[in-house]
Amino acid sequence: MSKYSIEEFIKKTKQDDNENDYFELETPRILEVNLTDQVWAKAGSMISYNGQIKFEREGILEHGVGRMFKKALTGEGTSLMKAEGSGRLYLADQGKKITILHLDDESITVNGNDLLAFEPGIEWDIKLMKKIAGMMSGGLFNVTLKGTGRVAITSHYEPLTLLVTPYDPVITDPHATVAWSGILEPEFQTDISFKTFLGRGSGESIQMKFSGEGFVIVQPFEEIYTNGNSS
Incomplete structure (x- = not known):
C-alpha cells in the first residue's frame, strides 16, 4: 500500500479511541474533551463533536453583575461558551499549540486570548489591566483560574x-505573555528608549515586571489586540 494512500492517511490521522481522559491532546493543536457533564471553552473554538452536546454563551447572570460589567469592558475576546451533555468534543484556536495543565488546589492567570478550556469545578474571574488600557489597543485582560482540575x-x-x-x-x-502563576502580580513599566528599536513609532514600550516566587509562560510571537481580540 502506498504511504500516500487514503487508507494510510486515515491510519495516521484518525482519532484515538483508546484515549478517554477528560482532556486529551488529539494532536498538538486539537484538544479532545471526553464530555460527561459540562466544560467551559473559548467561544468559537468548537471544530467538531459527536454525541448529545448543546452549546450556550456565558449567561448574563451566570456569574453576577460585577463580572459581566468587567466582561463588557474587555470586549468580545473574553467570551466563553458552556458545552453540556455527553460525547466527544474537539476544540482548537487558529492552529495554536495547546498545553494541558492540571491544577491541584493551585491558581494560574492566563491571557484571555490564550485560554481554550477548563473543567467546570474551577473558579474563574476576569481581570482587566486598567493601568495599560489606554496604552495598548483594546487594553489587556486576563482570566484567573483556581482550584483543582484541568486547564x-x-x-x-x-x-x-x-x-x-x-x-x-x-x-x-x-503581547508575548501567555500565563503566570496565580500568586504573582505583574507591575507595568514603560521604556521610552526601546520604542525606536521595536519599530513602534507611537507611545512607549510597555513591559510587564514579575517579582517574587513563581513562573511566567511566554511565546515566540507578539499578539496584537484590537477591542479585546487578536487580529
Whole structure:
C-alpha cells in the first residue's frame, strides 16, 4: 500500500479511541474533551463533536453583575461558551499549540486570548489591566483560574517557562505573555528608549515586571489586540 494512500492517511490521522481522559491532546493543536457533564471553552473554538452536546454563551447572570460589567469592558475576546451533555468534543484556536495543565488546589492567570478550556469545578474571574488600557489597543485582560482540575491554554509555537525568584525578577512583553502563576502580580513599566528599536513609532514600550516566587509562560510571537481580540 502506498504511504500516500487514503487508507494510510486515515491510519495516521484518525482519532484515538483508546484515549478517554477528560482532556486529551488529539494532536498538538486539537484538544479532545471526553464530555460527561459540562466544560467551559473559548467561544468559537468548537471544530467538531459527536454525541448529545448543546452549546450556550456565558449567561448574563451566570456569574453576577460585577463580572459581566468587567466582561463588557474587555470586549468580545473574553467570551466563553458552556458545552453540556455527553460525547466527544474537539476544540482548537487558529492552529495554536495547546498545553494541558492540571491544577491541584493551585491558581494560574492566563491571557484571555490564550485560554481554550477548563473543567467546570474551577473558579474563574476576569481581570482587566486598567493601568495599560489606554496604552495598548483594546487594553489587556486576563482570566484567573483556581482550584483543582484541568486547564487548556494555547500559544503560538512552543511556549517557554521562565522562573521568577526574589533575587531574579522577569520582564516580558505583554503581547508575548501567555500565563503566570496565580500568586504573582505583574507591575507595568514603560521604556521610552526601546520604542525606536521595536519599530513602534507611537507611545512607549510597555513591559510587564514579575517579582517574587513563581513562573511566567511566554511565546515566540507578539499578539496584537484590537477591542479585546487578536487580529
